[in-house]
Amino acid sequence: xxxxxxxxxxxxxxxxxxxxMDINIDIPEKQIxxxxxxxxxxxxxxxxxxxxxxxLIEDVKIDGKVLLKGEDINxxxxxxxxxxxxxxxxxxxxxxxxxYDNIAYGPRILGIxxxxxxxxxxxxxxxxxxxxxxxxxxxxTSALGMSGGQQQRxxxxxxxxxKPEVLLLDESxxxxxxxxxxxxxxxxxxxxxxxxxxxxxxxxxxxxxxxDKTAFFLLGELIEYDDTEKIFSHPSDxxxxxxxxxxxx
Amino acid sequence: MDTTATIKxxxxxxxxxxxxxxxxxxxxxxxxxxxxxxxxxxxxPAITKIGFFKFIFGTKWASTASNPSFGILPFILTSxxxxxGALLVSVPVGIFCAAYLAKMAxxxxxxxxxxxxxxxxxxxxxxxxxxxxxxIVPGVRKLxxxxxxxxxxxxxxxxxxxxxxxxxxxxxxxxxxVPKEYEEGSLALGATYTETIFKVTLPAARSGVLTSVIxxxxxxIGEAMAVMMVAGNxxxxxxxxxxxxxxxxxxxxxxxxxxxxxxxxxxxxxxxxFFFIILINVVLRKLTSKGEVK
Numbered sequence: 001x002x003x004x005x006x007x008x009x010x011x012x013x014x015x016x017x018x019x020x021m022d023i024n025i026d027i028p029e030k031q032i033x034x035x036x037x038x039x040x041x042x043x044x045x046x047x048x049x050x051x052x053x054x055x056l057i058e059d060v061k062i063d064g065k066v067l068l069k070g071e072d073i074n075x076x077x078x079x080x081x082x083x084x085x086x087x088x089x090x091x092x093x094x095x096x097x098x099x100y101d102n103i104a105y106g107p108r109i110l111g112i113x114x115x116x117x118x119x120x121x122x123x124x125x126x127x128x129x130x131x132x133x134x135x136x137x138x139x140x141t142s143a144l145g146m147s148g149g150q151q152q153r154x155x156x157x158x159x160x161x162x163k164p165e166v167l168l169l170d171e172s173x174x175x176x177x178x179x180x181x182x183x184x185x186x187x188x189x190x191x192x193x194x195x196x197x198x199x200x201x202x203x204x205x206x207x208x209x210x211x212d213k214t215a216f217f218l219l220g221e222l223i224e225y226d227d228t229e230k231i232f233s234h235p236s237d238x239x240x241x242x243x244x245x246x247x248x249x
Numbered sequence: 250m251d252t253t254a255t256i257k258x259x260x261x262x263x264x265x266x267x268x269x270x271x272x273x274x275x276x277x278x279x280x281x282x283x284x285x286x287x288x289x290x291x292x293x294p295a296i297t298k299i300g301f302f303k304f305i306f307g308t309k310w311a312s313t314a315s316n317p318s319f320g321i322l323p324f325i326l327t328s329x330x331x332x333x334g335a336l337l338v339s340v341p342v343g344i345f346c347a348a349y350l351a352k353m354a355x356x357x358x359x360x361x362x363x364x365x366x367x368x369x370x371x372x373x374x375x376x377x378x379x380x381x382x383x384x385i386v387p388g389v390r391k392l393x394x395x396x397x398x399x400x401x402x403x404x405x406x407x408x409x410x411x412x413x414x415x416x417x418x419x420x421x422x423x424x425x426x427v428p429k430e431y432e433e434g435s436l437a438l439g440a441t442y443t444e445t446i447f448k449v450t451l452p453a454a455r456s457g458v459l460t461s462v463i464x465x466x467x468x469x470i471g472e473a474m475a476v477m478m479v480a481g482n483x484x485x486x487x488x489x490x491x492x493x494x495x496x497x498x499x500x501x502x503x504x505x506x507x508x509x510x511x512x513x514x515x516x517x518x519x520x521x522x523f524f525f526i527i528l529i530n531v532v533l534r535k536l537t538s539k540g541e542v543k
Contacts, residue, residue, distance in 0.1 A: 086437065
């Protein structure tokens with residue numbers, strides 16, 4: 001199996017706090033990889049390292065390598081990297097503009113301005129995110145009028161519109177009701193046919209349901225990384241077992 | 250028995266203060282009403298005597314001539330041109346400065362600049378006038394090789410500097426209020442920081458930024474002292490290097506020695522000015538209420 005993202009001895013400090021320690025991981029292509037672990041274990045920090053969103057935070061020091069298809073992400077243009085590695089956040093964050101403009105935002109940034117082309121991208125992206133039927137009649141109205149679940153799928157569509165290779169989801173269903181959550185899970189299972197998905201989740205059932213691979217983080221260390229089935233049935237590390245059986249966290 | 254007496258006493262105090270607050274509240278309304286009525290009563294007679302169109306669209310103001318003429322179009326146009334000219338400079342400068350302060354400047358730098366902006370806002374207009382007289386007027390004269398530097402251009406420069414602080418601080422507040430999530434969303438799509446500010450942050454802060462512009466407009470059109478010191482004060486039709494009079498300065502410069510119809514006409518000018526201010530307030534109200542609805 002080819003890996004899309006590879007990290008080599010990745011270390012990260014917030015000031016003096018050592019938030020990630022020697023992370024070595026190979027993330028396979030067109031699979032869903034779940035990152036689990038208690039709050040503050042570094043899983044979100046790790047996710048945000050992959051598209052260099054941590055660059056925005058002052059006083060962050062990163063050591064080691066992150067390779068995207070063999071290429072060091074630190075020697076890439078950060079804006080190109082972010083269009084190749086898209087991100088969906090915990091809280092749905094559609095821009096205060098119309099549905100159409102939200103989706104067209106990324107392509108426009110990339111220099112696509114022809115209406116026909118944009119129309120097509122908007123339609124395919126919304127279809128891919130399984131939200132086309134709900135909003136095709138209201139493309140020109142504000143995205144802020146949609147429900148939370150719809151907004152989150154819109155954000156996924158917006159990310160897909162720039163044709164990324166990898167999709168990062170940072171607890172993207174944690175603020176949603178079960179119905180919206182299951183819609184997004186179905187969507188992710190559909191999307192993994194074309195995209196590599198890495199998701200941070202607090203919901204272990206969610207990881208067990210949809211992830212192919214699961215990585216367990218604890219206090220900045222990658223404790224265990226394996227097939228989801230194995231992690232949840234025969235974890236090799238005691239701490240993983242304690243966590244997934246609910247003994248802490 | 251005792252407690253009921255206390256409660257009764259407390260109620261009495263409560264009612265007393267309630268009434269006091271009401272009275273003071275009514276004071277401000279009373280003043281607005283009073284000023285409006287005063288302006289209408291004292292401003293309308295001259296307009297009817299001179300004739301509305303002759304007054305508003307007359308291009309010649311010669312209030313003390315033996316055959317006087319009371320056309321205030323020069324003042325209206327000067328005020329409009331001066332204000333627009335000032336905004337032309339201070340809106341882009343102010344918004345860029347606000348964006349820098351709110352989104353880019355490192356903490357200590359932002360703190361210093363913000364302090365300076367607040368100070369700039371607090372400087373009395375006569376000081377701006379002095380600064381204009383000593384620095385800008387001679388500067389303009391030399392730069393453009395004119396016989397006199399006191400003209401519309403100098404006044405516009407002074408106004409531009411004066412409205413800058415209100416535009417900067419209001420816009421900055423609006424830009425700061427834009428949720429970080431919007432910007433992160435844009436950056437995560439591969440937009441640069443500059444693209445993010447122009448395409449997401451500024452549009453999201455639109456209503457607050459517009460409010461700042463309107464407030465600046467109000468300040469510019471109502472300014473008298475500083476403008477009087479640098480505009481030359483001749484009732485010419487406006488030209489960029491002509492000595493001009495604004496609506497405000499027209500009233501201020503003649504009031505002390507005016508009499509009869511001339512004096513009444515000055516009140517009418519004040520009424521026109523008042524009308525402009527109301528117009529600006531209405532626009533402001535419209536814009537801010539639109540921002541709330543979303």
